[in-house]
Amino acid sequence: MSIVVFSSLLFLTSITAGFLGALTGLGGGVVIVPVLALLFKVDIRYAIGASLISVIATSSGAAVAYVREGLSNIRIGMFLEVATTLGALLGAYLMSRISSHWIVIIFGIMLLYSALSSYRKRSEHASNSIESPLAKKLELSGTYPGVHGSEAYVAQRVPLGFGIMFVAGTLSGLLGIGSGAVKVLAMDQAMKLPFKVSTTTSNFMIGVTAAASAGIYFAHGYIDPGIAMPVMLGVLGGSLIGTKILVKTSTTNLKSFFAFVLLVLGCEMIYSGITGRI
Amino acid sequence: MSKPTDHDIDMSVSRMLLVGVTLAAGVVLTGGLLYVRHPWVMIPDYTHFSTGGATRTTIAGVMDGLVHMNPKSIIEFGLLLLIATPVARVVFCVIGFARQKDKLYVLISSVVLVILLYSLTKGLR
Numbered sequence: 001m002s003i004v005v006f007s008s009l010l011f012l013t014s015i016t017a018g019f020l021g022a023l024t025g026l027g028g029g030v031v032i033v034p035v036l037a038l039l040f041k042v043d044i045r046y047a048i049g050a051s052l053i054s055v056i057a058t059s060s061g062a063a064v065a066y067v068r069e070g071l072s073n074i075r076i077g078m079f080l081e082v083a084t085t086l087g088a089l090l091g092a093y094l095m096s097r098i099s100s101h102w103i104v105i106i107f108g109i110m111l112l113y114s115a116l117s118s119y120r121k122r123s124e125h126a127s128n129s130i131e132s133p134l135a136k137k138l139e140l141s142g143t144y145p146g147v148h149g150s151e152a153y154v155a156q157r158v159p160l161g162f163g164i165m166f167v168a169g170t171l172s173g174l175l176g177i178g179s180g181a182v183k184v185l186a187m188d189q190a191m192k193l194p195f196k197v198s199t200t201t202s203n204f205m206i207g208v209t210a211a212a213s214a215g216i217y218f219a220h221g222y223i224d225p226g227i228a229m230p231v232m233l234g235v236l237g238g239s240l241i242g243t244k245i246l247v248k249t250s251t252t253n254l255k256s257f258f259a260f261v262l263l264v265l266g267c268e269m270i271y272s273g274i275t276g277r278i
Numbered sequence: 279m280s281k282p283t284d285h286d287i288d289m290s291v292s293r294m295l296l297v298g299v300t301l302a303a304g305v306v307l308t309g310g311l312l313y314v315r316h317p318w319v320m321i322p323d324y325t326h327f328s329t330g331g332a333t334r335t336t337i338a339g340v341m342d343g344l345v346h347m348n349p350k351s352i353i354e355f356g357l358l359l360l361i362a363t364p365v366a367r368v369v370f371c372v373i374g375f376a377r378q379k380d381k382l383y384v385l386i387s388s389v390v391l392v393i394l395l396y397s398l399t400k401g402l403r
Contacts (some may be wrong), residue, residue, distance in 0.1 A: 002317075003314055003317065003319050003321050004314045007310070043326055043327040059364070060299045060364060063291075064295050074291075074371060082389055107279055208364040208394070211364040211398075215399070218401045220328075228322065228357060233303060233307060236303060266348075
C-alpha cells in the first residue's frame with residue numbers, strides 16, 4: 001500500500017473512532033487498536049503506540065472544555081496520578097516483556113469489560129455520609145453544582161480507590177488506552193464521587209498517565225511517526241467534533257451500538273490471541 | 279502576590295493545554311503533509327514489529343532530523359511537544375500549590391513530576 005492511501009485510510013478511520021469515542025464517552029483508543037490490528041494488519045505494538053499518542057491528544061483537548069465548567073478536582077486528580085503514573089511505568093515495562101499474543105488477549109478482555117461497564121448505571125449523587133480521616137488529611141473533598149445548588153462531597157475508601165487506580169495505570173501503560181472504564185470504577189464505585197466530578201477528573205488524569213508510559217514507548221520504538229501521525233490528527237479531530245455535538249443529542253442508542261461493536265472486537269481479539277493469528 | 283484559588287490554577291492549566299495541543303497538532307500536520315509529498319512511496323512493513331536502533335526515538339536524533347527537514351523527525355518533534363503538554367500541566371500545578379502554600383500538594387505533585395521525568399529521561403536519551 002502506498003503511504004498516501006495508508007495515511008488517508010488511517011486518518012478517516014481515526015476520525016470515526018474519535019467521534020464515536022467522544023459521543024459515547026468510551027474513548028477512541030479502545031477501538032482504534034483492534035481496528036489497526038485486525039483490519040490494517042498493523043503489529044499490535046505499533047497500534048498501541050499510536051493509540052497512546054491519540055489518548056494524550058484527546059485528554060488534553062477535552063480538558064480545555066471541562067476545566068471551564070469547574071467540575072474537576074485537581075487535588076483528587078493529582079493524588080490519584082501518583083498511583084496511575086507508577087502503574088503506567090509498570091505497564092509499559094510489562095509490554096516490553098510479554099508476548100504479543102498475551103497483549104492481544106488482555107486487550108480483548110479489557111474491551112469486553114469496557115463494553116459491559118458502559119451499561120452500568122452511574123450515581124448522580126455525592127456521598128458525604130462517612131467522614132474519612134484520610135480523605136480529610138489529603139483534602140479529598142469539594143463541591144459541585146448539583147440540581148439543588150452547590151453540593152458537597154468527600155472521597156470514601158481512599159486506599160481502595162488508590163489501589164484500583166494503580167491497576168488502571170498499569171492497563172493504560174500495557175495497552176496504550178486511557179482505561180477510563182477502570183478509572184470510573186475507582187472513583188464512582190470505590191470513592192463514591194459524583195459522576196460529573198469523576199468523569200472530568202478522570203479525563204484530566206488520562207493525559208498525565210499516558211505521558212508516563214510515552215518515554216518508555218519511544219525507547220522501544222513502539223511509536224512510529226507514519227502510524228501515529230494520521231491516528232493522532234484523526235482521533236483528535238473526531239473527538240473535538242464529537243464533544244461539540246454531544247451537548248445536543250441523546251446518545252443512548254449510539255452507546256448501545258458502540259458497546260456491541262466493542263464486544264464483537266473483544267471476542268475477535270481474544271480468539272485471534274488464543275489461536276496465534278495475531 | 280495573592281493566593282490563587284483552585285479555579286485560577288485550573289484556568290491557567292486550561293490555557294496552557296490549549297496552546298500545547300494546538301501547537302503539537304500543527305507541527306504533526308506540517309510533518310505529515312511533507313511525509314506524504316511523494317504519494318506513491320510504499321509503506322514500510324508494519325505487520326511485524328521490529329526492535330532495533332533505527333526505530334528508536336531520541337531527542338538528539340529528532341533535533342538532527344529537524345535541521346535536515348526530515349518529515350518523520352518533524353512529526354516526532356510534534357509528538358514530543360504533545361507529551362510535554364501534560365508534563366507542563368503538572369509543573370503548573372506544583373507552582374499553583376506552592377503559591378497556595380499547600381505543602382502537602384506541592385509534595386504530591388512533585389512526586390508525579392519526578393515519575394514523569396524519570397520515564398522521559400530514561401526513554402529519550
